[in-house]
Amino acid sequence: MWRIKQFMPKEKSGLEGRMIDIGNLKIQVRNVIAEGGFSCVYLAQDALNGSKQYALKHMICNDEESLDLVKKEISVMKSLQGHPNIVMLCAHTFLDTGRTKEALLVMEFCDKSLVNVLESRGAGFFEEKQVLQIFRDVCNAVFAMHCQSPPIAHRDLKAENILLGSDGLWKLCDFGSTSTNHKRFERPEEMGIEEDNIRKHTTPAYRSPEMWDLLLREVISEKVDIWALGCLLFRICYFKSAFDGESKLQVLNGNYRIPELPKYSSSITDLIKDMLQSSPASRPDITQARALLDWTFISMNLGVVSS
Template identity: 30%
Template sequence: MLRLLHRMGSSSSSTLIIVVVVLAVVVVLGVAGFFLYRRRMKNNGFYLSNTPDMVGVATPPSSNNTPARNRAGSRGRASSQQRPPTAGGRTPRSSIPNIFQLAGLSDHGKKMADAQPRRSSAQSTFPVAVDGHRSRSSIISSSVVQIPSDELNYTRKIAKGAFGEVWLALYGKDLVAVKKLITVEGTSVQDFVAELNLLASLSHRCILTLVGACWDEELTDIQIVMEYMDSGDLLSVLRKNPPSVLTWENGKATYCVQVCEAVYYLHSLQPALIHRDIKSRNILVDSQKGAKLSDFGESRERTVARTMTAGVGTARWVAPEIILGEDYSELADIYSLGVLLTELDTHQIPYQTLGLEESMIVQQVAVGKLRPKVSDTCPEIIRRLTHECLQYDPSLRPSAARVLQTLMASPLVRRPSISLAND
């Protein structure tokens, strides 16, 4: 009997020891696995954010057209970015409020910004690392060349807007235009960086070239450095030169072809990138380089609310389907091209002579009762092309390739070497 009890005691002790050892191993492995997981999360650049879409930074679809203008010394970083809402070349209805919703909706379906207290820069939703350290500059694309601000010699201010200003500066031996953000509140920094990242991904001779950017780690001072165009924007050029001086044959047709080249390039990307803000003020002109498309601040998302508050005349270039909050595609840009053609022909802002309020113009355009007109002396090919681009039904408008081919075949254009290749 004693021997049996002794054997049972030994067996119980052995079992207990085995159980304790197994539990200890499981605990050690669990702790090791947890710390390994934390280390991998941190090394891979994953951050905790207060918003589902991080900082709202949108980048265009990836393409093989990597800009060749990057200089040595750019810093490589992993970036947390989102693709713009242009997949398949179409923006969903839900992303845009129509004109009858302006009183209550904002870009993301929330109450409009003016109905809420403005968020200071300290409250903006930049990515935050797991250890609590803010890493704001990580949202800038690694393809952007960082330029030390002391290498820029500023000369004079050449433009100013509600949120930023543009300065003429000397960078090395080259004149450059420096776009500076002067209002750092709400999502202004995120939007500014989104435009910077977008410019860095585009490469075409008819699109304004990004030279680089200046920024600090906290993005309290950020500047976009671009090539300088010595004649200013197309709106100023048209105002300074009457139609009798700047004719279709001696410049305007070529400007139009160059803009169409840029639009064709954007629409050829996968998915198509819609500019959404094609107008004379966003086309820059140079005495040697001709015309280039610029200002991609609206190429990620466009709402009627933002259109109506973006400046006098901005809504006059917008397609009806955007005003109505309907689904739209790259053909919305074609409508804007049609409006631009009337501006090139008349040297006047669309509907300038009608004396209508902006809201009335938008309402009439939305229902197809109002279109800008060309002059009586407009060349027939421009008149016909304008009519096609301004069709109320988007499916009846020509593609950017069709518009470009039509212009290139015209005797108005004196530069037959232009091709449809994306370069």
């Protein structure tokens, strides 16, 4: 789990203060803004244009598995390059220090995550139009991923991975958990490997029923993202998780409740319910979800959204 450190003073460590050439960029590394287990994100400044800022992601690759994850993240970002709702990869490089490899990814800088915004609003819930604007940006990013061939599942959609760009658009980040390996797991050894991947690379509060229990024999596909989008939409609307306590049984039993307040139209609440269908086949795909969102947006502007 990432810990955002935007407003926390920190003693100098790691790459702070260094001048580094990465691709065609020369950057001055500033302070740490987020950190995880084997990676750290720094604020960096363009050495030639002081007003240009970047996010520098520094990852330690101790083995082939972690190196492959980084390479996958870079490959996915390249395949989605230029999409307005995907964090832009500006440059990258690998450093070989002997025993380990290090990866440096220079990305566009976004100074807020959706979780920062949600946690700083207190009880100030979003109006429906604001909910739709945020969620539509996220769905546009997921649409771009699911339209690849084969479809790319993000598998770790959550408020922490949605960032607000300087252009005012919400952008999806962190593509190390992505997968195009959509399958039903039958053999015990395969299940064990997949359960380990799910435990390491997904977040319990957004994890779909078929990920919680592989014995359901459902195909693990891009539909896991639709479930996560339902959890995300619930969080944006009500500032809490749909499944309190992140309980496996709660998820498998579909045990959640739409709060009475704040009051949103049935278009929003029905979309949450559709996305949180236990069976992947019963969930809309991202094309259907986007169509519902667009219809709701148009209807709202015309003043005909049902309550």
